[in-house]
Amino acid sequence: MLLAKTLRSSTFRLALIWIAIFGTVVAALLAYVYLSTASYLRSRSDQATVAELAVLRETYASGGRDRLIATIAQRIADKHLSDVYLLVDSSGVPLAGNLAAWPASLKDAEGWGSFSAPDWKPDAEQPSLLRATFETLADGSRLLVGRDVQELDQLAMKINTALVVTALLIVVVAAMASMTITRRTVGRIESINATSRAIMQSGLSERIPLRGTRDEWDELATNLNSMLERIETLMGEVKQFTDNVAHELRTPITRMRGRLEKAHNSLGDGDAHKSMIGDTMADLESVLRIFSSLTRISQIEATDRTAAFRPINLAEIAHEVVELYDAAAEEKGGQINTVGDPRVLITGDRDLLFDALANLADNAIKHGREAGRVTVEVRETEAGASIAVSDQGPGIPGDEIRNVFKRFYRLERSRQTPGNGLGLSLVAAVARLHGAQIEILDNAPGLTVRLWFPASARPGLEANGAVMTTKRPIGDV
Numbered sequence: 001m002l003l004a005k006t007l008r009s010s011t012f013r014l015a016l017i018w019i020a021i022f023g024t025v026v027a028a029l030l031a032y033v034y035l036s037t038a039s040y041l042r043s044r045s046d047q048a049t050v051a052e053l054a055v056l057r058e059t060y061a062s063g064g065r066d067r068l069i070a071t072i073a074q075r076i077a078d079k080h081l082s083d084v085y086l087l088v089d090s091s092g093v094p095l096a097g098n099l100a101a102w103p104a105s106l107k108d109a110e111g112w113g114s115f116s117a118p119d120w121k122p123d124a125e126q127p128s129l130l131r132a133t134f135e136t137l138a139d140g141s142r143l144l145v146g147r148d149v150q151e152l153d154q155l156a157m158k159i160n161t162a163l164v165v166t167a168l169l170i171v172v173v174a175a176m177a178s179m180t181i182t183r184r185t186v187g188r189i190e191s192i193n194a195t196s197r198a199i200m201q202s203g204l205s206e207r208i209p210l211r212g213t214r215d216e217w218d219e220l221a222t223n224l225n226s227m228l229e230r231i232e233t234l235m236g237e238v239k240q241f242t243d244n245v246a247h248e249l250r251t252p253i254t255r256m257r258g259r260l261e262k263a264h265n266s267l268g269d270g271d272a273h274k275s276m277i278g279d280t281m282a283d284l285e286s287v288l289r290i291f292s293s294l295t296r297i298s299q300i301e302a303t304d305r306t307a308a309f310r311p312i313n314l315a316e317i318a319h320e321v322v323e324l325y326d327a328a329a330e331e332k333g334g335q336i337n338t339v340g341d342p343r344v345l346i347t348g349d350r351d352l353l354f355d356a357l358a359n360l361a362d363n364a365i366k367h368g369r370e371a372g373r374v375t376v377e378v379r380e381t382e383a384g385a386s387i388a389v390s391d392q393g394p395g396i397p398g399d400e401i402r403n404v405f406k407r408f409y410r411l412e413r414s415r416q417t418p419g420n421g422l423g424l425s426l427v428a429a430v431a432r433l434h435g436a437q438i439e440i441l442d443n444a445p446g447l448t449v450r451l452w453f454p455a456s457a458r459p460g461l462e463a464n465g466a467v468m469t470t471k472r473p474i475g476d477v
Contacts, residue, residue, distance in 0.1 A: 011181075011182045011185055011186070012179070012182040012186075015178035015181075015182060016175075016178070019175055019178060022171070022174065023167070023171050026170065027167065030160070030163045030164060030167055033159075033163055034156065034160040034163065037156055037160075038153075038156040041152045042149070042152065045131070045147050045149060045152060046131070046133075048147070049083075049131070049132070049133055049145055049146060049147055050133060052145050053133055053135070053143070053145040056071060056072070056145060057135075057137075059071045060143070065087075065095070065137075065139060068087065068096070068143070069087060069096040072085045072087055072096040073096060076096075076097070076098050082147060082148050083145065083146065083147055084098060084099060084117075084120065084130050084144070084145070084146040084147065084148070085097040085099075085144065085145060086098070086099040086102065086143075086144040087141060087142070087143050087144075088102050088141060088142050089140070089141050090139070090140030090141060090142075092142075095141065097144070099117055099119065099120065100117075100119045102142065102144070103115040103117065103144075106132070106134055106144070109136045110133075110135035111133070111134065112131070112133050113131070113132060113134070114129060114132075114149070115129075115130055115132075116128065116129055116130065117130055121148075128148045128150040129148070129150045129153065130146050130147070130148055131146055131147060131149045132144050132145060132146020132147070133145060133146065188221075191208060191209060191221075192220075192221070192224070195208045195209075199228070204228055204231055204232040204235060205232070206228075207225045207228060208221040208224055208225055209221070210222065210225075253284055257284045260280055260284070308349045309347050309348055310348075310349075310350065311345055311346075311347055312345070312348055312350045312353065313343055313344065313345055314344040314346060314353070314378050314385060314453075315340065315341060315342050315343055315344050317350065317353055317357055317387075318338045318340075318357065318376045319338055320354065321358050321361050321376065322336050322337060322338045324358065324361075325358070325361045325365060325374075328362075328365050329365050329374060332365060332368075332370055332371065332372075333370055333371035334365070334368065334369075334370070334372045334373055334374065335373055335374070336361065336364075336365065336373075336374040336375075337373070337374075337375060337376070338375070338376040338378065339375060339377050339378075340377045340378035340379050341378055341379055341380050344378050344385045344387075345385075346385050346453050348434050348453075349430075349433070349434075352430045352433065353434070355426060355430065356426060356427045356430040356431070356451070357376070357387065357389070359423035359424065359426055359427050360389040360423075360427060360449050361374060361376065362423065363389075363423055363424070364390070364391035364393070364447075364449075365391075367391065367393045367394075368391035368392055368393035368446065369391075369392050369393050369394075369445075369446075372392035372393065372446070373391075374389065374390070374391050375390045376388070376389050377389075377390070383452075383454075383455060384452055384453050384454045384455045385452075385453045386450055386451065386452045386453065387450070387451050387453075388449065388450035389448070389449050390443045390446060390447070390448040390449075391443065391446045391447055392443065392445050392446040393445070393446050393447060394445075394446075395442065395443070395445070395446060395447040396440065396447060405424045405425060405438075427451075434453060436451045436452060436453050437451070437452040437454075438450070438451055438452075439452065
């Protein structure tokens with residue numbers, strides 16, 4: 001997994017580009033070094049050969065051919081020299097030297113040539129490559145002076161091989177270094193990404209792990225952790241403030257409602273103020289319901305709620321909700337019923353799941369069509385358990401789906417219907433607590449809201465507490 005991400009990373013691709021550029025430069029440099037080395041060695045050898053030919057020419061000029069023959073004999077007698085000498089007469093008969101015959105490839109009167117001579121170093125595995133310069137003397141004889149350049153070529157080849165091997169090692173080491181550095185970078189980035197995903201799923205309590213290297217990655221992780229701690233502190237303060245406001249305002253509002261109720265009951269039936277007090281009491285009751293819902297959602301989102309998880313039967317909860325809302329459905333001329341498996345066990349909080357399902361059923365009845373049918377379906381598969389509520393109403397526009405789980409959000413057509421826009425927020429909070437996935441599907445006509453509980457939520461298995469991805473985007477639930 002990490003290797004695949006390393007190979008796909010932009011850092012690794014950039015490293016490969018620079019390795020290719022570096023390799024090209026090194027190859028060009030090696031070619032230049034090799035050609036320069038070979039040319040230099042060949043040039044030095046040719047200069048020595050030319051100098052030797054000049055000495056022999058002067059010897060011939062001052063002492064004639066006999067002295068030249070004697071001098072060549074002295075040169076050949078020196079075992080430390082590796083030069084090649086040959087003096088032949090005008091008819092090509094050898095007069096002096098260490099070659100048996102004039103090379104057939106050297107046909108001109110003078111110049112340079114390369115050839116191989118089997119009689120030169122006959123013990124060698126293969127004939128040596130000789131390079132020589134030659135010229136025709138005044139009496140018609142021909143003089144050849146040369147050197148064995150096989151060792152020079154071998155030396156140049158060894159230098160070239162060493163340079164190529166060095167270049168390959170440099171490229172391999174550079175590639176390994178790039179892979180190691182990229183893998184380390186991707187590993188640290190993936191650690192940050194994993195923590196980010198965990199934060200999105202479970203909350204701000206997660207932190208990026210430190211490796212104790214005190215490098216720039218640890219410094220970044222430390223700064224991000226400090227930022228998360230600050231955000232968590234601020235969010236906690238906001239939550240505490242909201243909870244305090246809800247608790248503090250609920251008490252005086254409850255007292256106000258009690259006094260209004262007492263005044264309402266003490267007034268005569270014909271008093272005009274009785275209706276006004278009744279409306280005010282209804283408004284206060286709505287405010288109290290809002291505070292109660294906000295407090296309930298805050299309690300659900302608390303991290304210790306999973307302590308109340310027990311094995312429960314979703315089908316049983318579905319039947320209880322259907323019984324509770326049967327009368328409300330009949331008032332609209334419709335009906336509500338349950339279908340599916342009779343026994344679907346999961347591990348969860350029974351009261352919270354009842355509240356969530358009750359909210360879905362209430363919404364289906366309120367926003368479904370008149371005389372419509374509401375169906376509560378409970379199923380169990382190998383992938384997990386599900387509970388769905390379907391209605392036959394107008395549904396939800398596609399561009400509104402991501403917003404319906406936000407607190408206090410209501411569709412424009414639903415503003416005349418009683419409610420506070422917190423019901424689906426409570427459903428989302430319960431789903432998040434149980435690691436469930438929420439799907440919103442077209443019921444054609446109407447809407448289906450389904451909660452999928454993972455297989456890990458079954459009794460005997462540990463729930464992972466993570467919200468699963470949805471088939472249809474509904475925002476952060």
